[in-house]
Amino acid sequence: MKVIKKFEIKRIGIMNEKGIANKKLMPRLSKEDIKRLYELMIITRVFDSKAIALQRQGRLGTYAPTLGQEATIIGSSYALKRSDWIIPSFRENGMFIHRNYPIDMLFQFWAGNEAGMSKVKEVNMLPVAIPVGTQLLHAVGLAFASKFKNENNVFMACFSDGATSTGDFHEAMNLASVYKLPVIFLCQNNQYAISTPLSKQTGSETIAQKAIAYGFEGIQVDGNDVFAVYSAVKYAAEKARKSNPILIECLTYRLGDHTTSDDASKYRTEKEVSFWRSKDPIDRLRIYMQKNKLTAKEYEKKVLEDAEKIIEDAVAKAESIKLNPEDIFMHTYDELSNNLKEQLREFRKNVKS
Numbered sequence: 404m405k406v407i408k409k410f411e412i413k414r415i416g417i418m419n420e421k422g423i424a425n426k427k428l429m430p431r432l433s434k435e436d437i438k439r440l441y442e443l444m445i446i447t448r449v450f451d452s453k454a455i456a457l458q459r460q461g462r463l464g465t466y467a468p469t470l471g472q473e474a475t476i477i478g479s480s481y482a483l484k485r486s487d488w489i490i491p492s493f494r495e496n497g498m499f500i501h502r503n504y505p506i507d508m509l510f511q512f513w514a515g516n517e518a519g520m521s522k523v524k525e526v527n528m529l530p531v532a533i534p535v536g537t538q539l540l541h542a543v544g545l546a547f548a549s550k551f552k553n554e555n556n557v558f559m560a561c562f563s564d565g566a567t568s569t570g571d572f573h574e575a576m577n578l579a580s581v582y583k584l585p586v587i588f589l590c591q592n593n594q595y596a597i598s599t600p601l602s603k604q605t606g607s608e609t610i611a612q613k614a615i616a617y618g619f620e621g622i623q624v625d626g627n628d629v630f631a632v633y634s635a636v637k638y639a640a641e642k643a644r645k646s647n648p649i650l651i652e653c654l655t656y657r658l659g660d661h662t663t664s665d666d667a668s669k670y671r672t673e674k675e676v677s678f679w680r681s682k683d684p685i686d687r688l689r690i691y692m693q694k695n696k697l698t699a700k701e702y703e704k705k706v707l708e709d710a711e712k713i714i715e716d717a718v719a720k721a722e723s724i725k726l727n728p729e730d731i732f733m734h735t736y737d738e739l740s741n742n743l744k745e746q747l748r749e750f751r752k753n754v755k756s
Contacts, residue, residue, distance in 0.1 A: 471683065564591075
């Protein structure tokens with residue numbers, strides 16, 4: 404009988420909650436880079452806060468908050484080349500913002516206008532994927548085509564811990580392994596799949612170790628440490644570019660509700676939330692910057708004010724768009740099907756009456 408050797412999962416952490424970083428492990432980031440990371444994390448949080456407020460006012464549809472996950476979202480995106488592809492789930496608004504996607508169009512999307520995702524092709528990102536896990540197979544398909552065309556791009560598939568319980572996850576991991584595809588599987592392990600805790604999601608000690616069964620590397624990273632996330636994805640991108648898929652588990656926490664239709668207080672204690680709030684990724688980076696004289700109160704105030712103005716302007720632009728209700732019939736297929744033509748005629752008749 405062959406005995407399988409005990410395995411170990413690498414855990415990456417660079418900066419602790421007190422803003423103290425291990426200088427030996429610090430990635431090569433300029434002062435300007437660090438400030439840019441901070442600014443992107445701030446605008447991501449401001450976008451999030453505004454989106455929740457708009458939903459409560461009936462101006463947006465159901466929205467999935469990202470509070471507490473900014474380091475994973477921004478650190479990972481910042482580590483990729485602009486020619487690389489991001490295949491998002493539904494908490495990656497900060498990645499869209501980092502890649503200069505029109506913020507007003509993001510608001511349009513969350514308000515229920517699918518046209519809000521119509522310019523995604525210009526920024527090497529797929530549209531937001533609401534179904535859990537399906538986008539992982541899209542990432543693998545894109546990576547397969549890219550490798551076939553002898554391109555040198557990396558494809559980062561974003562998902563949460565809940566998606567690891569879907570068949571899509573395992574099929575995607577297996578295909579990436581068999582065909583040696585340039586895919587980074589980025590799991591934002593925020594500890595809950597809606598109300599289901601991680602302990603009821605998997606019997607594995609880590610999500611990262613699931614990669615071992617498919618023959619490639621899995622690493623775990625402190626998802627609230629933007630430097631650690633950046634370093635892990637930078638490392639992963641180098642491997643993926645050489646046709647080595649990799650799984651990264653970012654340990655983070657969803658400080659808000661699963662969506663605006665959820666009430667997390669029903670299944671989480673305030674003590675638990677407070678514990679994770681003390682690990683806030685933005686506070687951690689801010690403390691680091693203060694210790695290293697990269698920030699001042701005036702700078703922090705301006706960053707926040709600038710972010711708030713950008714977001715307010717984007718909301719105003721999004722809400723100024725005049726919508727054509729007939730669009731709901733026009734963009735399901737390339738050409739209108741007979742049943743849609745009939746529905747459109749019925750709709751026009753009702754409007755006239």
